[in-house]
Amino acid sequence: MAESPSMLEMLTEHIDLARRLRVLQIHFYPERCKGVWQCYEVCPVGCWRPDYEKRVVAFEHGERCIACGACVLQCPEGAIELKVADD
Amino acid sequence: MATVFMKWLETQPEKYDRGIQLLTLGKLHKLQDRLVGLLVRPGMRVLEIGCGTGALTVAIAAKGAEVVGIDLDSGMLAQAENRLAASGLYKNVVLEHVDAALIAERFKPNSFDLIVSSLAFSEMSRDTQAYVLSACHSLLAPGGRLAILDEMSPHGWTARFAVAMVHIPLRFITWMLTRTTTNPLRDFQGTLERAGFRADVIERTLLGSLCLFLAEPKLDDGSQPLPVSFKGRLRYRMSLRTLLVDLWAVFFRIIPPYPKMQPGLYSIGQPTPDSPVLVTGNFELTVRRLVKAIDHHLHVWLLVVDSSGINVWCAAGGGFLTAERIIGALSTSRLDEVVNHRALILPQLCANGVDGWLIRKQTKWGVHWGPVRAADLPAYIQAGRKKTEDMRQVRFPLRDRLEMLAATMGFYAMLILIPVALLWPSSFWPLLAAMLGLSLFYAITLPWLPGIDGLAKSLPLGLIALAGMLLYSWFVHSTALADIFNRVVGLTGLSVFVGAELQGMSPRMRGEQANWGWEAIIAVLLGLAYWLIPRLMGWR
Numbered sequence: 001m002a003e004s005p006s007m008l009e010m011l012t013e014h015i016d017l018a019r020r021l022r023v024l025q026i027h028f029y030p031e032r033c034k035g036v037w038q039c040y041e042v043c044p045v046g047c048w049r050p051d052y053e054k055r056v057v058a059f060e061h062g063e064r065c066i067a068c069g070a071c072v073l074q075c076p077e078g079a080i081e082l083k084v085a086d087d
Numbered sequence: 088m089a090t091v092f093m094k095w096l097e098t099q100p101e102k103y104d105r106g107i108q109l110l111t112l113g114k115l116h117k118l119q120d121r122l123v124g125l126l127v128r129p130g131m132r133v134l135e136i137g138c139g140t141g142a143l144t145v146a147i148a149a150k151g152a153e154v155v156g157i158d159l160d161s162g163m164l165a166q167a168e169n170r171l172a173a174s175g176l177y178k179n180v181v182l183e184h185v186d187a188a189l190i191a192e193r194f195k196p197n198s199f200d201l202i203v204s205s206l207a208f209s210e211m212s213r214d215t216q217a218y219v220l221s222a223c224h225s226l227l228a229p230g231g232r233l234a235i236l237d238e239m240s241p242h243g244w245t246a247r248f249a250v251a252m253v254h255i256p257l258r259f260i261t262w263m264l265t266r267t268t269t270n271p272l273r274d275f276q277g278t279l280e281r282a283g284f285r286a287d288v289i290e291r292t293l294l295g296s297l298c299l300f301l302a303e304p305k306l307d308d309g310s311q312p313l314p315v316s317f318k319g320r321l322r323y324r325m326s327l328r329t330l331l332v333d334l335w336a337v338f339f340r341i342i343p344p345y346p347k348m349q350p351g352l353y354s355i356g357q358p359t360p361d362s363p364v365l366v367t368g369n370f371e372l373t374v375r376r377l378v379k380a381i382d383h384h385l386h387v388w389l390l391v392v393d394s395s396g397i398n399v400w401c402a403a404g405g406g407f408l409t410a411e412r413i414i415g416a417l418s419t420s421r422l423d424e425v426v427n428h429r430a431l432i433l434p435q436l437c438a439n440g441v442d443g444w445l446i447r448k449q450t451k452w453g454v455h456w457g458p459v460r461a462a463d464l465p466a467y468i469q470a471g472r473k474k475t476e477d478m479r480q481v482r483f484p485l486r487d488r489l490e491m492l493a494a495t496m497g498f499y500a501m502l503i504l505i506p507v508a509l510l511w512p513s514s515f516w517p518l519l520a521a522m523l524g525l526s527l528f529y530a531i532t533l534p535w536l537p538g539i540d541g542l543a544k545s546l547p548l549g550l551i552a553l554a555g556m557l558l559y560s561w562f563v564h565s566t567a568l569a570d571i572f573n574r575v576v577g578l579t580g581l582s583v584f585v586g587a588e589l590q591g592m593s594p595r596m597r598g599e600q601a602n603w604g605w606e607a608i609i610a611v612l613l614g615l616a617y618w619l620i621p622r623l624m625g626w627r
Contacts, residue, residue, distance in 0.1 A: 011603075014600050015600050015601060015603055015604060017600070018600035018601035018603075019601040021597050021601070022597060022601055038443065038456075041435070041438075041456045041474075041479075042435055042438035042439075042456050043479065044435065044436060044459060044479065044480060044481040044594075045480060045481060045595065046476065046479065046480050064595075066594070066595060066596070066597045067597055068404070068439040069439050070438035070439040073438065073439065073440070073442055074438055074442075074443050074444070076444055
């Protein structure tokens, strides 16, 4: 049976998670984008700008991103990933 | 810190078994054994609703039946997997992560000879109970039976009091471990009858607070439709209760249990079948603020989904408000019979955890992401579900910053100020004043303090505080150097603490826990300085 973690293990895991959370970055693959704009619909900090003519989005203001993951979850084309830069 | 502790408790599902066994005085397992002995035969097809850690599941499989166990809690399911692997009975058992409200969609009619459930119905809302029972009706093969073992609210004042003594700790433990509260069933026999079952209590124990029901479908029944479960119209009202809840929420909202609403379908104003449908979580404050913002402006249907009493953003991020929960609520509320359109408006901030495409694919309802703030809903709907740039963005205005300050301070007052008041009463007022002053200053100046995270922002905060203190100490109220030194240490420590901890309250920063290591190092260094320097200087 799997050992349950101790309080200290949970604390260190939490700190590690928080450290990871700080370095997570949006990786956008514009060639997969079909202009559904769900990312634009759900982003709470205004990182996405729809291009109505080309029917794609542009990723802007990466510094505002809070890594909430909403755009990743709602993109039907898997065109957005949230990962550590050198992963 | 508090959140980590709660999280840690949640990862201990095996304690749930021990806790429940302790608090039902071992009677639960006796009744489960009795259920298995009486009803389970080899080769039977059994569905267990809410299998939890799998104790009953394995016992049923051990009698040679084929069991499907479903549960919504993945931690519990993992524990059940472990138990199953240890028993070697995995050929007879399938464990699935399915919401009880969706069993009619998941399984074919007539596919079970026995449906069992232990302590699961008491965790469902009344709507869900009725809905799941009607689904059981169709899932049972001819001659099939339903056995439900659960907590009951007993008859009589003395029995109720005696049971409360057992029940209150049970509620607490269950909440700590699973974030669910149990509501002992009332008139469950009636609920079973209304769902088309003939039911009897075949075992009862602990003064009738734990009962085993055996039910079989009535033959002439099965097609009786459930009434649409409408919970009523919500109006914005102030009462002594709401005042007390609000007062609690101002200071202690991060301490559970959170005030919550009964999930289900409500109305705001007088909606028609064409009116919009809004979805939200069941944190009472969320619902009340929503009602306050739109009552008298809009006539809408409001589907309150069980988010374990947590606000939508946190609940979605933490896995408490999910697409599955919303799909379940759509089924149990029978919303499709109430309105003649198929458009749901979800709060934009639940998009980090609610998979919109899953809802669209599984239910044929359309998902529209509403504005961030409830106050923008009237304008959003009047514009034909169009959001302006401003409606999409989370802000952290002064009012919110002060609100968050009160909530953080409420929690730390308990943690720090109460012990200080008891052990070092002379330091209480200076400490309170310093904490309040610093955090107030921080909350007001947050947007202009340099740096992007709390720890960095605590540096200018600390420098300003120290400068103020030094000026005061030298020019206004001259003090001995030793005392000034103590204040320097205290203020530096507090500034770091306030800056770093209040960061967790901001919606626009991330990963504040990453600073805990630095906070610990700074605390140790300050402690060392506090101990060493006065000795070197000969002050003490």
